[in-house]
Amino acid sequence: MVGKIIVTGGAGFIGSAVVRHLINNMDFEVANLDKLTYAGNLDSLASVSDSPRYRFYQVDICDAPALDAVLAEFKPTAVMHLAAESHVDRSIDGPADFIQTNIVGTYTLLESVRRYWNGLAEESKAAFRFHHISTDEVYGDLEGTEDLFTETTSYAPSSPYSASKASSDHLVRAWQRTYGLPVLVTNCSNNYGPYHFPEKLIPHVILNALAGKPLPVYGDGSQIRDWLYVEDHARALCEVVSRGVVGETYNIGGHNEKRNLQVVETICDLLDELVPGADDRDERTGRPHRSYRELITFVKDRPGHDRRYAIDASKIERELGWKPEETFETGLRKTVQWYLDNRNWWQRVLSGDYRLGRLGEQA
Numbered sequence: 001m002v003g004k005i006i007v008t009g010g011a012g013f014i015g016s017a018v019v020r021h022l023i024n025n026m027d028f029e030v031a032n033l034d035k036l037t038y039a040g041n042l043d044s045l046a047s048v049s050d051s052p053r054y055r056f057y058q059v060d061i062c063d064a065p066a067l068d069a070v071l072a073e074f075k076p077t078a079v080m081h082l083a084a085e086s087h088v089d090r091s092i093d094g095p096a097d098f099i100q101t102n103i104v105g106t107y108t109l110l111e112s113v114r115r116y117w118n119g120l121a122e123e124s125k126a127a128f129r130f131h132h133i134s135t136d137e138v139y140g141d142l143e144g145t146e147d148l149f150t151e152t153t154s155y156a157p158s159s160p161y162s163a164s165k166a167s168s169d170h171l172v173r174a175w176q177r178t179y180g181l182p183v184l185v186t187n188c189s190n191n192y193g194p195y196h197f198p199e200k201l202i203p204h205v206i207l208n209a210l211a212g213k214p215l216p217v218y219g220d221g222s223q224i225r226d227w228l229y230v231e232d233h234a235r236a237l238c239e240v241v242s243r244g245v246v247g248e249t250y251n252i253g254g255h256n257e258k259r260n261l262q263v264v265e266t267i268c269d270l271l272d273e274l275v276p277g278a279d280d281r282d283e284r285t286g287r288p289h290r291s292y293r294e295l296i297t298f299v300k301d302r303p304g305h306d307r308r309y310a311i312d313a314s315k316i317e318r319e320l321g322w323k324p325e326e327t328f329e330t331g332l333r334k335t336v337q338w339y340l341d342n343r344n345w346w347q348r349v350l351s352g353d354y355r356l357g358r359l360g361e362q363a
């Protein structure tokens with residue numbers, strides 16, 4: 001039987017990496033179900049959108065009749081649920097969309113999927129999977145420098161974003177306990193890599209540096225995050241949906257704990273190497289006078305800012321044999337190079353043209 005997967009949020013940063021992986025490296029048929037908010041970008045799927053195994057439905061996960069129609073037409077064997085509002089700063093400025101999509105949307109999707117799943121034959125019902133993709137931010141802050149989030153760490157979310165994701169995790173687990181829906185949950189650390197929307201730290205720093213603009217760092221930049229290259233995450237998710245044990249949670253992380261300031265400085269050093277300020281060189285050495293590090297600017301810290309996140313990803317490695325292929329150094333180098341090589345992608349994001357139509361279809 002050919003696997004048929006609905007990926008919600010497939011036009012987003014991680015969702016598009018999952019869709020590309022399912023089409024390019026696996027045999028799945030994929031339906032990308034996405035509302036196309038500001039974070040949805042079909043340009044990120046240009047390399048797979050002509051595949052006969054790919055189709056796109058512009059649907060809001062809060063719209064039950066539209067979800068029912070897609071499920072009835074596409075007949076998935078699994079749903080990978082990534083659609084969400086995902087930017088912490090936006091959740092602080094306006095939490096309503098986060099409550100609506102992340103909580104009400106996940107509830108609406110669960111109910112729609114449950115109606116569809118109830119109508120399946122017994123064998124298909126048993127084989128079906130609902131995979132909910134979540135974040136390590138649901139665990140809140142880590143006090144000690146050695147502590148790690150495990151799958152049994154208590155939830156203690158700090159921001160409207162992480163609280164809404166925590167709620168959705170609880171709903172998904174309740175739908176298994178109460179209705180028997182075969183669910184899987186993954187909680188992952190901070191992702192970075194190609195096709196990342198420029199409001200997030202790493203692309204924001206790369207693009208500001210290239211434009212000679214200040215590189216904002218919250219507080220003193222000592223917040224610690226565990227970074228994972230997005231394609232490693234996409235591979236992990238495909239392992240979990242294919243081979244994960246129903247009802248289990250898997251933490252996914254990169255074993256790459258870095259202070260935010262360290263991340264920004266490393267990007268500056270890579271840019272100093274790859275695109276040194278061409279008109280600003282030392283005549284004797286040929287090296288640039290200035291380092292991009294000079295653009296670093298400390299700004300007032302975000303309220304409720306967690307100090308440290310760090311993931312224990314030993315369960316997924318032990319049980320499913322997954323581990324990251326990229327270190328932070330190799331992954332960040334690839335990412336910086338990708339932004340240098342794909343200016344058209346991010347220039348269309350910055351200009352807003354990405355919302356008008358497919359890359360190459362513009363006048």
Ligand SMILES: NC(=O)c1ccc[n+]([C@@H]2O[C@H](COP(=O)([O-])OP(=O)(O)OC[C@H]3O[C@@H](n4cnc5c(N)ncnc54)[C@H](O)[C@@H]3O)[C@@H](O)[C@H]2O)c1
Pocket residue numbers: 008009010011012013014015033034035036037038039040041059060061062081082083084085086087101105133134135136165187188189190191192197
């Ligand atoms: N980015 C990270 O570092 C990270 C880490 C761990 C977990 N996650 C989780 O992974 C998932 C994907 O994150 P991302 O960074 O790719 O997010 P993103 O913001 O880049 O993409 C979200 C996608 O969901 C779509 N969407 C939003 N609201 C929708 C709705 N109501 N109906 C249908 N589609 C809707 C958007 O159009 C967009 O394509 C999220 O659930 C997030 O919580 C993200």
